[in-house]
Amino acid sequence: MSGARVLGAGLLTAGALTGAYITGRVTAGRALVTPDEVNTVEVAQKVLPAVVRVDVRLRKEALNPGDEPVDTGSGFFYKKNLIVTNYHVIQDQESISVTLYNGRRVTAQIEGADPGIDIAVLKVTGVTAPRTLAFGRSSTLLPGQKLLTVGTPLKIQNFVNTGVFGVAASPRDIPRTDGLGQEIGQYIATSVNIQQGNSGGPVLDSRGAVVGVADANAAPNSFVPGVIGLAVPGDLVRQSLDDLEKIGVPQRGTLGVTLVDLETLDPALRQLAGLSSSEGVLVDEVAAGSAGERAGLRGSLRNSRGQLLAPLGDIIVAVDGVRVRNAFDVTRIVAAKRSGQKVALRLWRGKKAVDLKVTLPQRRL
Numbered sequence: 001m002s003g004a005r006v007l008g009a010g011l012l013t014a015g016a017l018t019g020a021y022i023t024g025r026v027t028a029g030r031a032l033v034t035p036d037e038v039n040t041v042e043v044a045q046k047v048l049p050a051v052v053r054v055d056v057r058l059r060k061e062a063l064n065p066g067d068e069p070v071d072t073g074s075g076f077f078y079k080k081n082l083i084v085t086n087y088h089v090i091q092d093q094e095s096i097s098v099t100l101y102n103g104r105r106v107t108a109q110i111e112g113a114d115p116g117i118d119i120a121v122l123k124v125t126g127v128t129a130p131r132t133l134a135f136g137r138s139s140t141l142l143p144g145q146k147l148l149t150v151g152t153p154l155k156i157q158n159f160v161n162t163g164v165f166g167v168a169a170s171p172r173d174i175p176r177t178d179g180l181g182q183e184i185g186q187y188i189a190t191s192v193n194i195q196q197g198n199s200g201g202p203v204l205d206s207r208g209a210v211v212g213v214a215d216a217n218a219a220p221n222s223f224v225p226g227v228i229g230l231a232v233p234g235d236l237v238r239q240s241l242d243d244l245e246k247i248g249v250p251q252r253g254t255l256g257v258t259l260v261d262l263e264t265l266d267p268a269l270r271q272l273a274g275l276s277s278s279e280g281v282l283v284d285e286v287a288a289g290s291a292g293e294r295a296g297l298r299g300s301l302r303n304s305r306g307q308l309l310a311p312l313g314d315i316i317v318a319v320d321g322v323r324v325r326n327a328f329d330v331t332r333i334v335a336a337k338r339s340g341q342k343v344a345l346r347l348w349r350g351k352k353a354v355d356l357k358v359t360l361p362q363r364r365l
Contacts, residue, residue: 036146043148043208044160049130050077051201053099053152054085054108054122062092074151074201074214075122077129083108083122084237085200086215087115088180090122098124101158112244116183116252116335117232118215119240120200133202136209138188138233141165149192149214149229151201163192163229172328174218174230181215182328183252183335187230188212194229203231210234253337253360256290257283257297259327262315265308272310274351279325283314295358298349311350318346339363 032038054073063069073089075098083098090096096108104127111123145165153159169189171181188203194214203212211234217226243250262270263278270278286292286299300313318324319333320343334343339362347354 039146039206040148040160040162043204043206044150046208047076047131047133047150047202047204048101048158048160050133051101051150051158052076052083053155053157054083054089054200055097055099056090056093057095058092059094072152072155072197073199074197076150076200076202076210077132078135078210078241079132080129081124081127082111083124084202084213084241085120085122086213086232087113087118087120088178089200090120091115091180096122098122099157100127100130102130112241112248114240114244114250115180116250117236117240118181118184119213119232119237121241121244133204133208133210135234135238136205136207136211138211138235141168141188141205141211143167146206147188147190147192147211148204148206149194149198149201150204151198151214153193153195153197155197161192163190165190166228168233169218169230171332174216176216181232182331183250184232184236185332185336186233187215188233189218190229190231191227192229193217193227194231195225198229203229203234210237213237247362248365249363251339251363252335253339253341253343254290254363255292255297255330255334255343255358256287256361257292257299258285259316259330260284260300260308261326263326269308269310269312273312273315273348275315275348279323280315280317280348281324281327281330282308282312283316286313291358291361294361295356297345297347297356297358314354315348316345317348317353320344321346334360 052075054075056071075083075085098108099105106124106127108122108124112121148162166189168186194217198214201214202210205211212231215232216230218228219226240250260282262280284300286297298314301309324330343358345356
């Protein structure tokens with residue numbers, strides 16, 4: 001779902017003759033009567049030239065009967081020819097075009113991708129960014145702080161919306177069904193209404209700095225429109241962009257193993273392993289040369305029909321002293337580390353607790 005899938009006020013000076021309000025770059029009539037209004041207009045005028053509409057023609061095999069062949073999202077220039085958007089906006093692309101704020105349309109190519117946090121980078125040629133946006137610090141956001149988005153919700157380009165930062169929300173409370181964003185530790189949850197077409201656009205603070213990338217909305221069910229906007233934290237995006245440019249792949253931590261939630265296993269298998277709880281994660285496959293293999297993690301055996309056999313492989317019950325409930329918990333905690341750092345695992349192996357330290361490797365293309 002490509003579109004749903006953070007501003008201090010300036011001083012106002014009353015014009016003695018015209019009755020205008022003047023602050024920084026904005027001169028407005030009497031319609032702007034509060035510092036907050038002026039700030040919103042200032043930020044919008046500042047950032048609009050950097051924000052683009054992203055149109056994606058989908059591959060035939062990605063379409064269901066009745067689907068529109070073109071999907072629309074948003075993006076923004078962070079360098080003169082590079083645009084940030086969401087990975088889910090472009091993952092099924094046959095071709096991509098971007099439309100600048102002034103209506104000029106150009107083709108784009110995928111320059112980099114980070115499905116782990118649902119981010120992609122597009123490259124354009126034949127045009128230079130009218131303006132680029134800089135990143136602020138999402139880690140310093142305070143509940144109630146004003147946020148602003150610009151994007152293309154419901155295919156309405158250059159749409160400006162405001163709200164506040166609500167809370168840093170755990171992805172555990174916001175389950176995804178697209179398999180993306182598994183390495184996002186927390187989402188920015190905001191009252192800014194992020195709808196279909198907003199995805200990939202900037203979430204800005206009152207200085208016009210990017211503190212998040214619009215990603216999705218939260219709704220109680222599929223029949224009710226989501227009213228809580230969700231964004232990928234800007235600190236995480238900035239780190240990913242740096243990795244993609246320098247190395248080509250993100251450098252968040254990974255064990256290099258596949259994991260299975262204990263709660264999905266036959267209770268008889270758990271009992272044979274001496275487990276009384278369904279909380280924890282079974283190590284299924286351990287990739288050759290991975291951090292997990294080098295540290296000595298033991299995978300599981302399966303028969304010709306793919307069924308797990310006893311004795312089971314290692315079962316991860318805690319990471320860095322934090323108990324884990326499922327594979328997502330393990331992935332999220334490990335992903336918060338960087339290559340070269342260590343992560344401590346508490347395992348259940350052969351009906352005994354075992355402690356293991358894993359040095360996280362550099363990811364490679």
